[in-house]
Amino acid sequence: MNIDESAVTPAKATKRRPIAIAAVVVVVGVFGWLLYGGLDKNVVFFLTPQELLAKGTSGYDVPVRLGGQVKPGTVKWDDKTLRLTFDVTDGQSDIAVQSSGAPPQMFRDGQGVVVEGRFGRDHVFNSTGLMIKHSNEYRPPKAGEKPQEMYKTLIKGSGA
Amino acid sequence: MSTQSTSWVPPRAGRWPLFGAFTILFLIAGQVLGLTQSPADRDMGDLEKIIYVHVPAAWVMSVTFAIVMFYSLRYLWKRDERDDLAAAAAAEVGTLLNGLTLALGMIFGKPTWGVWWAWDARLTSTLVLFLIFIGYLSLREFVDDPERRAQWSAAVGILGAINVGIVYMSVRWWRTLHQMQSSPETVDATYVLALRVNAFAFLFLMIYFVRRRYESLCLVRAADHAAEAAALRGA
Numbered sequence: 001m002n003i004d005e006s007a008v009t010p011a012k013a014t015k016r017r018p019i020a021i022a023a024v025v026v027v028v029g030v031f032g033w034l035l036y037g038g039l040d041k042n043v044v045f046f047l048t049p050q051e052l053l054a055k056g057t058s059g060y061d062v063p064v065r066l067g068g069q070v071k072p073g074t075v076k077w078d079d080k081t082l083r084l085t086f087d088v089t090d091g092q093s094d095i096a097v098q099s100s101g102a103p104p105q106m107f108r109d110g111q112g113v114v115v116e117g118r119f120g121r122d123h124v125f126n127s128t129g130l131m132i133k134h135s136n137e138y139r140p141p142k143a144g145e146k147p148q149e150m151y152k153t154l155i156k157g158s159g160a
Numbered sequence: 161m162s163t164q165s166t167s168w169v170p171p172r173a174g175r176w177p178l179f180g181a182f183t184i185l186f187l188i189a190g191q192v193l194g195l196t197q198s199p200a201d202r203d204m205g206d207l208e209k210i211i212y213v214h215v216p217a218a219w220v221m222s223v224t225f226a227i228v229m230f231y232s233l234r235y236l237w238k239r240d241e242r243d244d245l246a247a248a249a250a251a252e253v254g255t256l257l258n259g260l261t262l263a264l265g266m267i268f269g270k271p272t273w274g275v276w277w278a279w280d281a282r283l284t285s286t287l288v289l290f291l292i293f294i295g296y297l298s299l300r301e302f303v304d305d306p307e308r309r310a311q312w313s314a315a316v317g318i319l320g321a322i323n324v325g326i327v328y329m330s331v332r333w334w335r336t337l338h339q340m341q342s343s344p345e346t347v348d349a350t351y352v353l354a355l356r357v358n359a360f361a362f363l364f365l366m367i368y369f370v371r372r373r374y375e376s377l378c379l380v381r382a383a384d385h386a387a388e389a390a391a392l393r394g395a
Contacts, residue, residue: 020236020311021236021237024236024314024315024318027315027319028318028319028322043280043281043333043334043335044334044335045278045279045280045281045334045335045336045337046335046337067335103274104271104272104273104274105204105205105207105271105272106203106204106272108203111203114278114337129274129275130274131273131274131275131278131337132272132273132274133273133337133339134203134204134272134273134339135339135346136339136340136341136342136343136346136347137342137346137347138201138208138211138342138346138347138348138351139201139202139348140198140199140200140201140202140348140350141199141200141202142202
C-alpha cells in the first residue's frame with residue numbers, strides 16, 4: 001500500500017462511519033423483515049388429519065405429509081406382506097395409514113409420527129415414508145418399567 | 161491504513177494452554193458422567209446419550225456466533241483490525257460447531273426419527289446458517305485488502321449471526337419435525353446435570369479454540385505489517 005493512502009484513510013473512514021453503520025442497520029432490517037415477517041406461518045412441515053380432511057378433494061392423490069399421534073390400539077402388522085397399518089389422530093380426526101416395512105425403533109402407541117405419501121380417495125393414506133416426531137421430553141422409565149420397544153415385539157411377531 | 165494498526169502487539173498465549181488442558185479433562189469427565197451416570201430414556205433407550213454432544217454443540221454454536229456479532233459491530237464502530245480477527249476466529253469455531261450440530265443431529269435423527277434429514281424449518285435454517293458462515297470464511301480468503309475484507313466480513317458476520325435467532329425460534333414459529341426446546345421441566349433431573357456439565361465443557365472448549373485462533377491470526381497479521389514496514393524502509 002502507498003503512503004498517501006494511509007495518510008488519508010483514517011480521516012475518511014471516520015467521516016464514512018455513520019453511513020456504513022446506517023447501511024448495515026438498513027440491510028439487517030430488510031433481512032430480518034424478510035425472514036421474520038415474510039415467512040410468517042407458511043412453513044408447515046406436515047398437515048394434521050383435520051387439515052388434510054378439510055382440503056376435501058384437493059387433498060387427494062397429491063404428495064403430502066401427515067402428522068399426528070399413532071392412535072393406541074390401531075396398529076396392525078402383517079408379518080407375511082410386511083404391511084403396517086395404523087390410524088394417525090390429532091385428537092379430533094383420524095386417518096388410516098397404510099405403510100410397509102418395519103417402523104423406526106421408537107414407533108409405538110401414542111407416539112408422534114409424520115408420514116409422507118398420498119391420501120387416497122378411499123380415505124386411506126398410502127405412506128412411502130414414516131418418521132417419528134419426538135417430544136421435547138426425556139424421562140427414564142419408571143421403576144420396573146423397561147424402555148418401550150414396540151418394534152421388537154413387531155419383529156418377534158413376524159418370526160412366530 | 162497500516163498507520164494505526166501496526167501499533168498493537170500480538171497477544172501472548174500466557175496460561176491459555178493450561179486452560180485448554182483443564183477443558184479437555186472437564187469434557188472427558190462430562191462425557192463419562194453422561195455415559196455412565198444417566199439411565200436410558202423410556203422411548204429412545206441409550207440413544208438419549210447423543211443429547212450430551214448434539215445439544216451442547218448447538219447451544220455453544222449460538223454463543224460463538226454472538227461473539228462474531230459483537231466483534232463485527234465493534235470493528236465497524238472502532239475500526240480496530242484486532243476486532244476483525246477476533247470475529248474471524250469466532251466464525252471459524254462457530255462454523256465447526258455448526259457442522260458438528262448438523263452431523264450429530266443426523267446421527268441422532270436416523271435411529272430416532274427414522275430419517276437422516278428432513279427439510280423442516282429447524283434443519284433447513286441450521287443448514288442455511290452453516291452455508292452463510294462457509295461463505296463468510298470463503299470471503300475472507302478471496303478479499304486481499306485487509307480493510308475491505310474486514311468491512312465485508314463484518315457485514316456478513318452480522319447478517320449470519322442474526323440467523324441464529326431464526327434457528328432458535330424456528331421450532332416455535334413453524335411446524336417442524338424437530339421438537340421444541342427442552343427445559344428442566346421436560347427433561348428429567350437425572351439428565352439435566354450431565355447436560356449442563358457438558359454444555360460448560362463445550363463452552364470452555366469454544367473459548368479456548370477462539371482464543372488460540374485469535375492469537376495465531378494476530379501473529380499472521382503482525383507478520384504482514386512487519387513485512388510491509390520492511391518493504392517501505394527498503395524502498
